[in-house]
Amino acid sequence: MSDTRPFLALRNIELALGGKPILRDCTLNVDEGEVVVILGPSGSGKSTLLRCVNLLERPDHGQILFRGDDLLARHVSPSDVRRTIGMVFQGYHLFEHLNVRENLLLAPRKIAGRHAIDMAARAAHLLECVGLSNHADHYPHELSGGQQQRIAIARALVMQPALMLFDEPTSALDPEATEQLQMLFDSPALEGMTKLVVTHDIGFARRIADRIVFMEDGVIVADMQAETFFSGQVTPRLHRFLTRAMPEFAFAAPLSEEDPSCDNVPA
Numbered sequence: 001m002s003d004t005r006p007f008l009a010l011r012n013i014e015l016a017l018g019g020k021p022i023l024r025d026c027t028l029n030v031d032e033g034e035v036v037v038i039l040g041p042s043g044s045g046k047s048t049l050l051r052c053v054n055l056l057e058r059p060d061h062g063q064i065l066f067r068g069d070d071l072l073a074r075h076v077s078p079s080d081v082r083r084t085i086g087m088v089f090q091g092y093h094l095f096e097h098l099n100v101r102e103n104l105l106l107a108p109r110k111i112a113g114r115h116a117i118d119m120a121a122r123a124a125h126l127l128e129c130v131g132l133s134n135h136a137d138h139y140p141h142e143l144s145g146g147q148q149q150r151i152a153i154a155r156a157l158v159m160q161p162a163l164m165l166f167d168e169p170t171s172a173l174d175p176e177a178t179e180q181l182q183m184l185f186d187s188p189a190l191e192g193m194t195k196l197v198v199t200h201d202i203g204f205a206r207r208i209a210d211r212i213v214f215m216e217d218g219v220i221v222a223d224m225q226a227e228t229f230f231s232g233q234v235t236p237r238l239h240r241f242l243t244r245a246m247p248e249f250a251f252a253a254p255l256s257e258e259d260p261s262c263d264n265v266p267a
């Protein structure tokens, strides 16, 4: 029997913070192996949506299903969830008082209780994968932003997550470090892994995305195959909307006819 459970499904997520609605009726399905990129203006709720997926925020309403499990069920422990759903934060969040090796080994020792020798070997392998095996004894402040980010990625991968969340991974990187990050996404360490990636970097999105989701004001206004998005094969209404929200979108030419399948776009 085939497994028809969604890999990740967000259903009708609602969240208010400080009395203000931040996420409104957000529904999103992610298939295993898919790379879904979330675009949208600042303040549209992208980070908050990512934070809900690994339970750093708890929606007021709605469901989050991960491989069939209801993550919002009472008995689910957030630390268990974060073992299988890794997150790379915008500011990397490395432990400044620990060297690179210790940063990688802290979570598995604390959370998973795995055998220390296996984990040390795995950490060493991941440092090699991210091109930083010579930096195991360095402290975060001795590394560039791009290097710190690759350590943060390696640290998340130590737990062998099934899903990785990235919040604006290129926002602090120069073009060379962005290129290295793109190569890492295509490398065996990350290739094929299901990823949910928030970015403002349209070139990066074009390179990595299978699907594009566009958020505005807490609402998912568009959800389409990356090919459709980048070929501009969207309705004139969606095209006008995207160009207004994201001037970089002007590169794409709209379809000549209105297509009612594009749904949540404000007129």
Ligand SMILES: Nc1ncnc2c1ncn2[C@@H]1O[C@H](COP(=O)(O)OP(=O)(O)O)[C@@H](O)[C@H]1O
Residues within 6 Å of the ligand: 017, 018, 020, 022, 040, 041, 042, 043, 044, 045, 046, 047, 048, 049
């Ligand atoms: N803890 C919070 N309390 C109140 N408002 C918040 C909180 N966190 C985020 N917000 C607000 O939620 C909205 C969406 O934020 P965020 O998800 O960070 O947007 P994005 O990542 O798209 O820039 C913003 O208006 C932000 O000010």
Ligand SMILES: [Mg+2]
Residues within 6 Å of the ligand: 046, 047, 048, 167
């Ligand atoms: Mg954000």
